[in-house]
Amino acid sequence: MSSYLQPITKPEATYTIHVKRFNPESNAQAHWETYRIPFVRTMTVIQALEYLWDQNTYLAFRANCREMTCGSCAMLINGAPGLACMTLLQDGSRIEPLANYSVLKDLIVDTSGIERKYKELEFWPKLEGATKISGVPRSVLHDYSHIYSRCIECYVCLEACPQSDAETTQFDGPMFMLQIARLSKHPLDAKNRPRQAIERGALSCVNCYECASVCPVGLSPASEIGKLRRRAFTQDFRNFWRKLVGKEPAQTP
């Protein structure tokens, strides 16, 4: 299918999929369309969509790497948010765009609000003089290569979280909290990240762990939120104690 060379195999079955389509220029409303796809075992949703392109049905969707690295292809598959490139195709799959954001066309949604938030949150290390890293604890390195670098910013957790959507200003969402956690562990960062997390609504997390159960790369943003909250509490408690005994409150987390 599409532009990738693949082993020549005979399709094992014909699957039916339903795609919610919307063309802002012609349809007034979104509507469901049904397509038939020749199926081979372990075929993914994105391969089904590419097959449609090969049949001159150019429905609009975002995709780039097709291997769980770029995070472009998030959509709702059978009601659950996930990456099209990694979700195995099932007979009767219902494919629709993410529900939290306004639909631009077919399966493409408007994610400009998310991009704006990146600037607001200052997602870069706040370097205060320090420019070289001398030593990094092993736990931090492990966390980076297994957790923080794994986040591909695909917005699936944002979709699953019951406490945040495109309009909520109270709580930014699990993905942002994870990125804050990432920076909190970066050796060069000097900003008080646990405090920033609380300010951006980390207390709104209800520990439902939906974000962890839908994350395509197996991360648990809820755990990271928990860790940030714990560090914020510890800070607050320590500062309270210091004030009590007459010392200056600690600046760094």
Add this chain to the structure above:
Amino acid sequence: MAAIAAARQGARVLVVDKGQLGKSGCSPNAHGGIAAWYKRTQDSYEIHMHDTLLSGGFLNDQELVRILCQSASRLVPQLEQFGCLFNRDPDGSYSVRNFGGHQYPRSVFCGDETGHEMMIGLRREILRLGIRHLDEVMATRLVVENGAAAGAVCWDVANGSFQYVKAPAIVLATGDAAGIWPSASERQRGDGIALALEAGAELMDMEFIQYHPTHAWWPFGVRGSVSESFRAEGGHLLNSLGERFMSQYDPAQKELATRDKVSICIYREILAGRGAPHGGIYASVAHLPARLIEERLPVILQKYLNYGIDIRKGPIEIRPQPHYLNGGIKINGNAQTSVPGLYAAGAAAGGVHGANRLGSNSLTDILVFGEIAGRVAADEALRRTKPVPEHREFADQEQRRVAGLMSAEKKSAVSLPALRRKHIEMMDRHMGVLRNESGIKTMLKEIEDTRESCLSQIAVRDTSTKYNFELRDALEMFFRLTIEEISTRGALMRQESRGCHFREDFPGRDDENWLSNIVFYKSDGELRHELRKVSFPSVQMKQFPEYAQSNSPWH
């Protein structure tokens, strides 16, 4: 990287991205590492240079290679300031990983998604510096005025409008053209390279398409390359008899020989009938401790688990697939092309890697030359005293050209997807790992036929203005034909085998006649070519007697 360097110089920068910033192209997919850290005391940038030149068959531009190796180290700490973090050894220094063709391990990495980590840092830095970026906008034409770059016509994929962006200095960091072949890097359609040619720039080494030896082949749903770190961490390549066949082809380097060599060896095994059941070959890390796999190859582990395969327990089936086009736009040490004001960096540029690229050299390439391109381009733009003229008529022209392609009624004689499919399959068959004259001529004929008959018959039936991917495919088809033609003509001319270019009818290396780069350019609308002998300013081939005396295409 270029945008960041340019913004640092104080220039006004606009990043135009065909996809979403930080998510498009192939940089996020890069798994392995950045060859930039000379940790062992015996290692140095000179040895890195030697390795790169040997791998590239000495077709590399030595000046570019020298700059690459000398500047690499200082960029790694800079990335960490942007927010990246690389693996480290217990003593606090960077961990380095070995890659095929490198004498010493020198590649800095983060898990097995170094490229992604790098993109996170770069993307954040762009946001921090407040650099303007246009997402999902595709450049369709570069405008040259009085022999110098003046601007570009950009098509906004999201809303369908055509804009003219005036710019006295343009940096093409658009990636290579691996997507002309059936590649996992399928979004790399060579736009920048084709645009540069039309603008008058020179292209070189376009016939060298590197096949990455290990691409996921089976199960059906798995995509993407299986990183070289799979082999670097100790993975084995096995044929259907369970033998480590690479020990026969290259007893010294085995699986860590250079990619061109490994790909051909795998092909030979498959053609000899010792391949895996679905047309690939086996690769296995099952003999390694599970903890090492979980530590060093977490992404590959997870990816395959999604399809029900545990790489800790059994082999996977892989096959060489097109991965990286070594050639590209010809640049000098300042990332300048032959067109004043036009710069190129990274995979879009050629000359750094010669006939074959070393693993993990690409990330180094894009960082080093990205930085240079941005810096020099910004300098040039700032030194400019005359104002840059606005040329909206070019945008209107493009709009009319595109409107001519759209027609809901015209019964299209050619289906774009079918045409694309046919071409990529033919490119893989005739312009792939094993080439011969008749195959290449068949491809050339197909290109000429398509040019003459099909191009005029392309009709985009989808008339929507927003997110018209059919139109995008159509526009890319023109770029595709340009790249195909140049690559094929180059392969036909080069009657020898070197690096990634292997001719069954000329299986040996011919240093007497072919230590030259084939350079293409357009003059008065005609495609012309030139053979330019490679110069040897610093490293001589006779420093490597074993290589110089053999006529093997590879090192």
Add this chain to the structure above:
Amino acid sequence: MTNRNRNLGYYMWLAHRITGILLAVYLFAHILTLSAALRGAEAFNQTLRAFDNPVVRAFELGLVAIVVFHMLNGLRLIALDLFPSWSQEYLAFAVLLISLGVIVISVPFFF
């Protein structure tokens, strides 16, 4: 809220919300009931006798279920905040199991 499979933690959260509201309602009702004491011992005893029937007892058993679940899940949430690396699913199972145990043990006390 679309119809799909959600993880156990999600339903725990939902149940926590609902039991919380029910407890608030109950608290109000309980205060109202006990306010009978302000009207003297006889009025109070009369109120309590009115509640001594199987239907009310069933409701009271339900109250035990609600209280024990809300309390244990509350502890679970505190534990998740203090020890974020603990598995929330295992804790959820523990909460449900212990709640069930307590409810089963309390049955003879009501019937």
